[in-house]
Amino acid sequence: MQLYSIAQLTPRVVGRACSALLRNTLQVNQVRTATKKAAGSKTHMQDSKGRRLGPKKQNNERVKVGQILIRQRGTKFYPGENAGIGKDHTIFALEPGWVRYYLDPFHPKRKFIGVSLDRDTPLPTPHFEPRRRRFGCVELTDSWQASREEERMSRKEYIAFPEILSEKAKRDARRIAKADFYKKALPEFVELSGEELDIAAARMVSVEAMVRGGKSLEDARFYTSYNYGYDKSLEVQRGELSAASAESVKAQYTEIAEKLDAAVVLDCRFKLCKSLTEAETEATRNDILAQLKATEQTPLNAELKAHIASLIDNQVFDLSSRVKLRRRFLKPVASEPVGIVQDDKKTRAVIQRWNYKENKVEVIQRSQEAFGVN
Amino acid sequence: MSLAKGVWSQFSRRSPSLGVSSKALKTALLSPDLPNGPVSFKKRSSKIQYQSPIGMEQVYPLAYEMMEKRSEQVYAKIDQITEEINSAEDGSDLKIKLLAKKDKLLADAEKFNPEVLYKVQFATNSLDVTQPVYRRALKEKWESYAKMLTMQRLETLNVIPDTLPTLEPEVDVKIRFAHNAIETYVEPGKILSSNVTSKPPVIEITEFEEVQHELYTVLIVNPDIPDIENDTFSTTLHWGLKDIPLSNVDNVIDPKKLLEDETRELISYLPPTPEKNAPTNRLAVWVFRQNGVPLEKVEVTREFFNIREFVEQNNLQAVGAHVFRSTWDRNVNRVRELYGLPKGRIFHRVRR
Numbered sequence: 098m099q100l101y102s103i104a105q106l107t108p109r110v111v112g113r114a115c116s117a118l119l120r121n122t123l124q125v126n127q128v129r130t131a132t133k134k135a136a137g138s139k140t141h142m143q144d145s146k147g148r149r150l151g152p153k154k155q156n157n158e159r160v161k162v163g164q165i166l167i168r169q170r171g172t173k174f175y176p177g178e179n180a181g182i183g184k185d186h187t188i189f190a191l192e193p194g195w196v197r198y199y200l201d202p203f204h205p206k207r208k209f210i211g212v213s214l215d216r217d218t219p220l221p222t223p224h225f226e227p228r229r230r231r232f233g234c235v236e237l238t239d240s241w242q243a244s245r246e247e248e249r250m251s252r253k254e255y256i257a258f259p260e261i262l263s264e265k266a267k268r269d270a271r272r273i274a275k276a277d278f279y280k281k282a283l284p285e286f287v288e289l290s291g292e293e294l295d296i297a298a299a300r301m302v303s304v305e306a307m308v309r310g311g312k313s314l315e316d317a318r319f320y321t322s323y324n325y326g327y328d329k330s331l332e333v334q335r336g337e338l339s340a341a342s343a344e345s346v347k348a349q350y351t352e353i354a355e356k357l358d359a360a361v362v363l364d365c366r367f368k369l370c371k372s373l374t375e376a377e378t379e380a381t382r383n384d385i386l387a388q389l390k391a392t393e394q395t396p397l398n399a400e401l402k403a404h405i406a407s408l409i410d411n412q413v414f415d416l417s418s419r420v421k422l423r424r425r426f427l428k429p430v431a432s433e434p435v436g437i438v439q440d441d442k443k444t445r446a447v448i449q450r451w452n453y454k455e456n457k458v459e460v461i462q463r464s465q466e467a468f469g470v471n
Numbered sequence: 472m473s474l475a476k477g478v479w480s481q482f483s484r485r486s487p488s489l490g491v492s493s494k495a496l497k498t499a500l501l502s503p504d505l506p507n508g509p510v511s512f513k514k515r516s517s518k519i520q521y522q523s524p525i526g527m528e529q530v531y532p533l534a535y536e537m538m539e540k541r542s543e544q545v546y547a548k549i550d551q552i553t554e555e556i557n558s559a560e561d562g563s564d565l566k567i568k569l570l571a572k573k574d575k576l577l578a579d580a581e582k583f584n585p586e587v588l589y590k591v592q593f594a595t596n597s598l599d600v601t602q603p604v605y606r607r608a609l610k611e612k613w614e615s616y617a618k619m620l621t622m623q624r625l626e627t628l629n630v631i632p633d634t635l636p637t638l639e640p641e642v643d644v645k646i647r648f649a650h651n652a653i654e655t656y657v658e659p660g661k662i663l664s665s666n667v668t669s670k671p672p673v674i675e676i677t678e679f680e681e682v683q684h685e686l687y688t689v690l691i692v693n694p695d696i697p698d699i700e701n702d703t704f705s706t707t708l709h710w711g712l713k714d715i716p717l718s719n720v721d722n723v724i725d726p727k728k729l730l731e732d733e734t735r736e737l738i739s740y741l742p743p744t745p746e747k748n749a750p751t752n753r754l755a756v757w758v759f760r761q762n763g764v765p766l767e768k769v770e771v772t773r774e775f776f777n778i779r780e781f782v783e784q785n786n787l788q789a790v791g792a793h794v795f796r797s798t799w800d801r802n803v804n805r806v807r808e809l810y811g812l813p814k815g816r817i818f819h820r821v822r823r
Contacts, residue, residue, distance in 0.1 A: 225636035225637060226632060227633045227694075228629060228633060229703070231702055231703060232697050232698065232699065232702050232703055232704060232749075233702065233822045234697065234748060234749055234818035234819065234822050234823075235818060235819045235823060236699065236816050236817070236818055236819075237816075237817050237818065237819055246747065246748070246817050246820065247747055247817050249820075303652075307652050309652070310652040310653040310654065311654070312649075312654075316649075319726075319727065323650065323726050324650050327650070327670055328809075331809055331810060331811070334810065334811055335810075335811035336811070451516075453516060453519040453520055454519065
C-alpha cells in the first residue's frame with residue numbers, strides 16, 4: 098500500500114521534497130558560543146594626574162628674576178610689563194619687583210600678569226608715558242677685570258678677527274700705495290711743494306674712494322674738505338690745536354684743494370686727467386668724433402681697432418657715450434650690406450636665421466670683410 | 472601717429488614735467504597700436520615679433536580721448552577755483568581750503584595721463600615734486616611701505632613712547648651718513664657701526680603737501696644712557712638743529728646747508744659711543760615742523776634731556792621720525808678718542 102502510494106505521488110511533489118532536503122543540507126546552523134567584549138568604553142582609563150597648574154605668585158607678592166608667576170594651559174593670562182612667556186605658556190618674571198594682575202584698556206579681552214619695579218606703582222603704566230626701566234648692570238671697577246672683559250670676544254668675533262685684521266692691513270696697504278701713486282702722478286699736472294703734495298695725495302685718495310662709492314666728483318671733493326675741516330675742529334675740541342692755528346691750517350688746505358681741483362679731474366673710469374675748460378672739452382670731443390668718423394670707411398683691423406679704442410677712452414666722454422661710440426665704431430660685425438657674398442670661396446661664416454617677416458629660414462654668407470681685416 | 476590733441480598735449484599752461492621728453496617714449500605711449508612693441512625691447516627680432524593686443528588700435532584712442540575730456544572738465548573747475556582764490560582774503564580759512572582743493576584737482580586732472588603714469592612708475596627718482604600729481608604718487612608709494620616700516624620699528628623698539636608719546640607721520644624722513652666713502656639710506660632700526668656714525672648724518676625730509684618756506688627742528692635723542700645712580704636710563708641729546716628752512720624741492724639737511732648759518736645748530740653732534748655690555752642704544756631722529764615760527768632763546772642740555780618738555784615749551788609739532796641703533800664695537804674707543812671723550816665704562820656681562 099505504501100509503495101503504491103509513493104508510486105502514486107506526482108513528479109511535482111517529489112521535486113518539492115528534494116528541494117527541501119537540499120535546503121536543509123546547505124543551511125549553516127548559527128552557533129552561540131561564550132563571548133567577551135573586546136575593548137572598554139571610550140573614556141575609560143583616560144584620566145591623567147593633576148598638572149599642578151595655577152598661579153604660583155599672588156598679587157603684590159615680591160618676586161626675583163625668572164620666578165614663575167603662573168602655570169597654565171593656553172594663555173588664560175598674558176605676560177604684561179617685565180614678564181615673559183614660555184613655550185608652555187608659563188609666565189615668569191623678567192625683572193625683580195612686585196607681581197601685578199591687571200587689565201589693559203588697549204586689550205580689553207585680555208588679563209595680564211606683570212611685575213612692577215616699585216612697591217606702590219600700579220600697572221599698566223599709562224599707554225603714552227615712557228616705560229619705567231631698570232638698568233641692572235654692574236660696572237666693573239677693577240681695571241684688570243674691566244680690560245679683560247673689554248678684550249673678551251664672542252666665538253663668532255674670535256673666529257672672524259684674524260681675517261678682519263688681515264683685510265684691514267690689506268686696505269691700509271692699498272691706500273698707501275694709492276697715495277704713493279698720486280704723489281708720483283700729481284706733479285705732472287700741478288706744481289706742489291713736498292708737504293703740499295702729501296696733503297694733495299691724501300685728498301685724491303679720499304676723493305677717488307668717494308667717487309668709486311657712488312658720489313659725484315663735486316660731492317666727493319666737498320665731503321673730503323668737510324671731513325678734513327671737521328677733524329681739525331675735533332682737534333681743537335681735544336685741545337691739541339689752537340683755534341687760530343686750526344683756521345690757518347684749514348685755509349692752507351682750502352688753497353691746496355682749490356689749486357688741485359682746478360688742475361685735475363677723475364674721468365668716468367677713475368683715471369687721473371688734466372682738468373679742461375668747457376670750450377676745450379667741446380673742441381676735443383669734436384676733434385675725436387671727426388677722427389672716428391674718418392675711420393668709418395676703412396675696414397677694421399687689429400691696429401685700427403686699438404686706435405679707435407684709444408680715441409674713445411678719453412676723459413671728455415662719460416660711460417654711456419663711450420658705450421655708444423664703441424657700438425658705433427667698433428662693431429664686431431659690420432652692418433648687413435657689407436660683406437654679404439654668394440661665393441663659397443670668399444665666405445668666412447654662414448649664418449642661418451629665422452626671418453620673422455617672411456616666416457622662413459634664411460641663409461646668409463658673409464666674407465671676412467664683415468668681421469674686419471686680420 | 473600721435474593721439475594727443477587736447478589738454479594733455481598742451482604745455483603752455485601745464486608744466487613740461489607732465490610729459491615725457493624722449494621722442495621714442497612719447498611715440499610708444501601715445502600711439503594707438505604700440506609700433507615695434509615697448510621701448511624696452513632691445514633686439515630687432517623682438518621688435519618685429521611684437522603684435523599689439525587685438526582691438527587695441529580702436530580702444531586705446533577712445534579711452535585716451537575720454538580721459539582727456541574728463542581732464543579738461545577738471546581744468547575748467549580749476550580755473551573757477553583760481554578766480555575764487557584770487558578774490559579771497561590772504562590767510563583766511565576759505566583761501567586755505569580753496570588752495571587745498573585746487574591741489575587735489577590738479578592731481579586729479581593728471582592722474583590718468585599715460586605720460587604721467589609712465590613717469591610715476593619708471594622715473595621715481597626724478598619726479599618733479601612741485602606738481603601735485605607727483606607728490607600724491609610719492610605719498611602713495613611712501614604709505615605703501617616706508618611709512619609702515621618706520622612706524623613698526625618705532626613701536627617695536629619702543630621709541631614710542633620712550634621718547635615721545637606717539638606720532639602721526641606726515642613726512643618721509645631718510646638719513647644717510649654721507650661722510651663715508653660708501654653711503655646708503657639707513658633702514659629704520661638698523662644697528663650701525665660706530666665708525667659709520669662718527670660724523671653727523673644727512674637728513675632728507677620729504678613733504679607731500681605744498682611747502683614753500685617752512686622751518687624745521689630736528690633732534691637726535693638717545694634714551695638708553697645708563698643712569699647708575701637711579702638704576703635706570705636717561706636721555707641724551709646727540710644733535711639738535713633748529714630753524715632749518717626747507718621746501719618741496721630743497722629738502723635735504725646736509726653740511727652745505729648747515730655751513731650757511733651756524734646758529735642753526737642748537738647743539739653740536741655727539742656720535743653714539745655705547746658702553747660694553749650695556750644694552751643697545753636707540754638713536755631716535757625726531758623731525759618737527761615749526762609752522763613758520765622761528766625758535767628764540769632756546770637752551771638745551773645734552774645730558775638728562777627732557778624731550779617732552781622741550782617739545783611742549785617750544786610748541787613743536789612732530790611730523791616725522793627715524794631710528795637707528797648703535798652697540799659697543801671695537802671702533803668705539805677710537806671714536807671716543809676722536810671726540811676727546813673719557814674711556815667708556817665696562818659692565819659685567821651678566822645682568823643682575
